[in-house]
Amino acid sequence: MIEDEPRSLFPGTLEMMVLQTLRRGPLHGYAVAQHIRQTSDDLLQIEEGTLYPALQRLLREGWVVAEWGVSARNRKVRIYKITSAGRKQLQREVSSFERMLTGISRVMKPVES
Amino acid sequence: MSRLRQLFRRRRLDRELAGEIAAHIEEKADELVEGGMSREKARLAARAHFGNSLAVLEQSREVWAFAPIESLLRDLRIAARGLRRAPLFTAVAAATLALGIGANAAIFSLIDAVLLRPLPFPQSDRIVMLWERPPKTINTASLGTRNQQNPVSPANFLDWRERTRSFDGMAALSTFPMGLSGFGEPREVDALQVSAAFFRILGVAPLLGRTFEASEDVPNGPHVVVLSFDLWQRQFGGDKSVIGRTVSLHDEPYTILGVMPQRFDLPFDHAEIWVPVQIARGMPSDEGRYLNVIAKLKPGVSLAQAQADLAGVARQLSFERPYLNRDWSAGVVSLYRQTTGEVSTALLVLFGAVTFVLLIAAGNVANLLLMRGTGRRREFALRAALGASRSRIALQFLAESLLLSIAGGALGIALAVAGLRAIVVSLPALALPRIEGIAVDARVLAFSVALCLGTTFLFGLAPALAFSRTNPDDALKQGGLRGASRGNRRMRGLLVVAEVAVSLLLLVGAGLLGRTFLNQTGVRRGFRTDHILTMRMFFAPARYGNDGRRARYLDQVLARVRALPSVEAASSAHFLPMVGIVSGSGFHRMDRPQPAPGTGPTADYLIVSPRYFATMGIPFIGGRDFNQHDSISAEPAIVVNQAFAQRFFRGEDAIGKSLGLDWNVRHGIIVGITADTRQTDLKIDPQPTIFLNQAQTPMYFGALVVRTALPPAAVASAVEQAVHAVDPDQAISHVETMDQVLAESVARPRLESVLLGIFAGVALLLAAIGLYGVLAYSVSQRTREIGIRMALGASSSQLVRAVVRDGLGLILAGILGGLAASLALTRLLRSLLYHISPTDPLTLIAVCTLLLVVGLLASWLPARRAAAVDPVGSLRME
Numbered sequence: 001m002i003e004d005e006p007r008s009l010f011p012g013t014l015e016m017m018v019l020q021t022l023r024r025g026p027l028h029g030y031a032v033a034q035h036i037r038q039t040s041d042d043l044l045q046i047e048e049g050t051l052y053p054a055l056q057r058l059l060r061e062g063w064v065v066a067e068w069g070v071s072a073r074n075r076k077v078r079i080y081k082i083t084s085a086g087r088k089q090l091q092r093e094v095s096s097f098e099r100m101l102t103g104i105s106r107v108m109k110p111v112e113s
Numbered sequence: 114m115s116r117l118r119q120l121f122r123r124r125r126l127d128r129e130l131a132g133e134i135a136a137h138i139e140e141k142a143d144e145l146v147e148g149g150m151s152r153e154k155a156r157l158a159a160r161a162h163f164g165n166s167l168a169v170l171e172q173s174r175e176v177w178a179f180a181p182i183e184s185l186l187r188d189l190r191i192a193a194r195g196l197r198r199a200p201l202f203t204a205v206a207a208a209t210l211a212l213g214i215g216a217n218a219a220i221f222s223l224i225d226a227v228l229l230r231p232l233p234f235p236q237s238d239r240i241v242m243l244w245e246r247p248p249k250t251i252n253t254a255s256l257g258t259r260n261q262q263n264p265v266s267p268a269n270f271l272d273w274r275e276r277t278r279s280f281d282g283m284a285a286l287s288t289f290p291m292g293l294s295g296f297g298e299p300r301e302v303d304a305l306q307v308s309a310a311f312f313r314i315l316g317v318a319p320l321l322g323r324t325f326e327a328s329e330d331v332p333n334g335p336h337v338v339v340l341s342f343d344l345w346q347r348q349f350g351g352d353k354s355v356i357g358r359t360v361s362l363h364d365e366p367y368t369i370l371g372v373m374p375q376r377f378d379l380p381f382d383h384a385e386i387w388v389p390v391q392i393a394r395g396m397p398s399d400e401g402r403y404l405n406v407i408a409k410l411k412p413g414v415s416l417a418q419a420q421a422d423l424a425g426v427a428r429q430l431s432f433e434r435p436y437l438n439r440d441w442s443a444g445v446v447s448l449y450r451q452t453t454g455e456v457s458t459a460l461l462v463l464f465g466a467v468t469f470v471l472l473i474a475a476g477n478v479a480n481l482l483l484m485r486g487t488g489r490r491r492e493f494a495l496r497a498a499l500g501a502s503r504s505r506i507a508l509q510f511l512a513e514s515l516l517l518s519i520a521g522g523a524l525g526i527a528l529a530v531a532g533l534r535a536i537v538v539s540l541p542a543l544a545l546p547r548i549e550g551i552a553v554d555a556r557v558l559a560f561s562v563a564l565c566l567g568t569t570f571l572f573g574l575a576p577a578l579a580f581s582r583t584n585p586d587d588a589l590k591q592g593g594l595r596g597a598s599r600g601n602r603r604m605r606g607l608l609v610v611a612e613v614a615v616s617l618l619l620l621v622g623a624g625l626l627g628r629t630f631l632n633q634t635g636v637r638r639g640f641r642t643d644h645i646l647t648m649r650m651f652f653a654p655a656r657y658g659n660d661g662r663r664a665r666y667l668d669q670v671l672a673r674v675r676a677l678p679s680v681e682a683a684s685s686a687h688f689l690p691m692v693g694i695v696s697g698s699g700f701h702r703m704d705r706p707q708p709a710p711g712t713g714p715t716a717d718y719l720i721v722s723p724r725y726f727a728t729m730g731i732p733f734i735g736g737r738d739f740n741q742h743d744s745i746s747a748e749p750a751i752v753v754n755q756a757f758a759q760r761f762f763r764g765e766d767a768i769g770k771s772l773g774l775d776w777n778v779r780h781g782i783i784v785g786i787t788a789d790t791r792q793t794d795l796k797i798d799p800q801p802t803i804f805l806n807q808a809q810t811p812m813y814f815g816a817l818v819v820r821t822a823l824p825p826a827a828v829a830s831a832v833e834q835a836v837h838a839v840d841p842d843q844a845i846s847h848v849e850t851m852d853q854v855l856a857e858s859v860a861r862p863r864l865e866s867v868l869l870g871i872f873a874g875v876a877l878l879l880a881a882i883g884l885y886g887v888l889a890y891s892v893s894q895r896t897r898e899i900g901i902r903m904a905l906g907a908s909s910s911q912l913v914r915a916v917v918r919d920g921l922g923l924i925l926a927g928i929l930g931g932l933a934a935s936l937a938l939t940r941l942l943r944s945l946l947y948h949i950s951p952t953d954p955l956t957l958i959a960v961c962t963l964l965l966v967v968g969l970l971a972s973w974l975p976a977r978r979a980a981a982v983d984p985v986g987s988l989r990m991e
Contacts, residue, residue, distance in 0.1 A: 050164065052169050053176055075136045077136050
């Protein structure tokens with residue numbers, strides 16, 4: 001049975017990671033997937049395919065733009081670039097994500113007696 | 114906006130995305146090859162890493178699309194394609210749903226018009242009707258179910274109005290026909306005499322002019338009239354200058370004060386004109402009970418408070434005027450209940466019935482879908498394997514159901530419109546209150562749409578869930594298709610059992626109502642109805658105010674009518690039989706001490722002309738009919754019926770005895786005894802009745818009864834001409850045959866039993882189809898098993914028995930369930946039944962037998978198919 005969306009991540013996390021990745025510069029889809037896998041030390045084993053619906057959502061919201069270009073291996077690919085709206089969104093998400101992490105770690109911390 | 118544009122650019126987006134995904138996988142493969150993997154392996158690994166690319170495409174698409182609408186449209190498109198491929202299935206399912214939804218829409222429109230819509234008056238929940246309640250000692254059987262609702266005497270009305278504290282206005286109403294002349298053909302119009310407060314209580318302002326002032330509602334007050342919209346349009350062409358003009362009513366000039374808006378009318382006292390009732394104390398007739406009374410509750414006063422208040426005043430009056438009011442009380446009922454009370458049970462029963470029909474229809478369609486779904490398991494499995502999510506498959510199933518119910522709903526509404534027209538046409542006016550407001554309108558459409566959606570989930574959800582759970586592995590395996598899952602089969606069996614049970618319940622209900630109708634019409638009426646023409650008239654007081662003149666007038670009319678060639682006999686009665694009304698009053702035997710006022714016996718009074726009994730075919734038991742010697746100056750003659758003689762002269766000869774009468778003739782001698790007849794309603798047994806002679810106590814209104822040799826309708830215009838030969842201005846109304854009068858009196862019970870019969874028939878048919886479908890399907894699924902059995906030596910009769918046994922099990926379970934439901938529910942019908950018990954064993958046995966026969970037939974057909982299986986062929990299959 002195939003689920004509609006992987007539930008291993010918090011909703012929106014993948015988009016946040018994509019935006020974070022694109023902040024360093026425009027990349028095509030495969031490169032984004034590579035980068036996320038490498039920087040997370042293979043901790044996040046996403047199915048690479050799920051990246052594309054996420055990219056479509058980012059495009060729809062206007063947080064990234066895409067144009068056709070050529071990859072390092074000389075293939076015609078779409079290069080994604082973060083927009084200023086995307087940067088603002090990333091800011092917002094990061095801070096709310098940090099708040100959430102803080103909250104979670106407080107709950108998870110063993111009680112000191 | 115941009116999303117809408119995206120919708121159109123979808124195709125290009127799809128192509129681009131597909132290219133991008135392909136590039137991604139290639140890149141990955143390249144990288145893996147660089148890491149030392151073979152090209153072949155690298156490609157597979159890259160694919161695996163990427164995941165399901167079709168699902169990715171789908172999800173990406175959904176990001177752009179108006180996702181829900183987009184996927185719904187797609188599902189509907191796929192569903193429509195699927196349905197087109199299975200035309201027989203689609204037709205059967207849609208027709209089944211059309212029956213269910215159509216029946217519901219039709220009955221809902223009836224209920225909506227009659228029960229649900231508020232009365233068309235502001236604050237109508239505060240409008241009530243007031244009645245006198247006769248003491249138990251008085252025989253009010255002729256009033257039927259309304260025997261606690263006696264009209265009110267003017268004297269009591271005036272005291273109620275003065276002394277009660279709960280009401281914000283109280284009005285007396287008295288209905289009578291008036292001859293309207295001076296505008297072409299003299300016409301009888303329905304007039305309602307009303308108190309000035311009438312219009313204020315109902316809270317409706319006139320369209321033109323004004324209504325009555327209290328100062329005009331006094332005895333000998335001005336002759337003024339308010340017109341209904343329809344009459345104004347018809348007689349005056351909607352001319353606005355009619356205000357202030359005069360019309361002739363009963364030969365007297367009346368000034369037109371105003372015109373009421375369209376559709377302003379009381380649900381029970383229909384009127385075309387309103388005139389002031391102009392009653393006051395001390396009037397000669399102020400103690401006769403003939404008024405209807407409406408009132409408006411003060412804000413915040415409950416019905417119970419008003420009831421207590423009114424009953425208190427009625428109690429005072431019973432002491433103050435014991436000769437009139439001893440042991441009488443009074444009651445308050447809301448105008449809504451007054452209007453709908455009698456029909457609400459019947460309508461709710463019908464609504465229950467159509468709900469059941471819809472449930473059966475939904476059950477059948479669910480069954481069809483389950484069967485169809487079983488045949489399509491491989492298709493679903495393939496879909497699932499290709500990446501369709503479970504909800505996707507379930508939604509697609511629901512889309513198919515939705516299309517079916519939309520098709521069924523559209524057909525059903527067409528059915529409802531046609532059915533309603535038939536119902537309205539078949540009913541006489543006023544048989545159902547407010548029926549004129551009936552229409553398949555936005556409310557009914559909304560109800561039907563809700564019904565469609567509801568049934569979609571009802572019959573679509575179970576199959577949708579059942580099949581979205583399909584495990585692709587199992588279903589795709591060779592042979593995994595054979596044999597529906599056991600759970601599925603049990604669900605279908607249960608559906609059929611429930612359908613049989615519900616149709617049994619409906620058949621029992623229809624049987625009981627049908628027997629009621631037969632009991633009612635088969636009852637001994639005591640008079641004939643064939644070849645009798647009737648027409649009603651009112652004798653204008655201006656011309657016939659004098660008693661002698663009035664008596665002579667009708668004599669002349671009857672003489673002319675009797676002289677017509679095809680007329681065998683003619684007479685008159687002040688109320689025709691079967692129109693629901695009769696007069697009633699007190700009397701006493703002159704040879705016994707006179708009882709204290711208000712404590713004597715009562716009887717029905719009917720005022721007839723000589724030869725009434727001969728005309729209506731009512732035989733005399735003894736004595737004689739009225740004759741020409743019983744004139745207005747002679748001692749009044751009395752004819753009584755057998756019920757009267759037996760009750761008040763048991764073991765004596767009533768003929769020759771004198772009676773004191775509470776009537777405008779105060780006494781008389783019994784000259785004849787007739788056989789008993791039913792007067793007000795077929796359901797009501799013959800009541801003790803005193804007949805008086807129209808010539809000796811002339812009434813202001815009456816109905817001619819004319820027995821003819823030819824079909825009565827052929828003689829109608831000749832009779833009307835004979836009347837107009839005596840008085841060209843005589844208005845005539847209700848020209849009908851007695852057969853029609855009788856048919857109208859049972860129109861509602863007939864309609865109820867016919868409708869319930871139709872619904873029960875539909876239920877039976879659907880249940881039989883359901884049973885047939887389940888068995889036929891199971892036979893077709895088990896062809897191989899049957900083939901093996903035959904190969905092993907089972908005879909065809911054994912196989913037939915096996916299948917019929919399966920069917921019989923389902924039928925018997927359904928019958929048991931249905932019997933239990935019937936015993937529990939038919940009680941609700943009790944108020945509609947006549948001379949039959951809600952658990953009438955004969956009806957129950959007959960219905961069970963019918964179901965058993967139909968059920969066995971529905972099982973036998975597929976059983977024969979099983980026996981015809983070719984064992985060799987079936988084993989070669991697949």
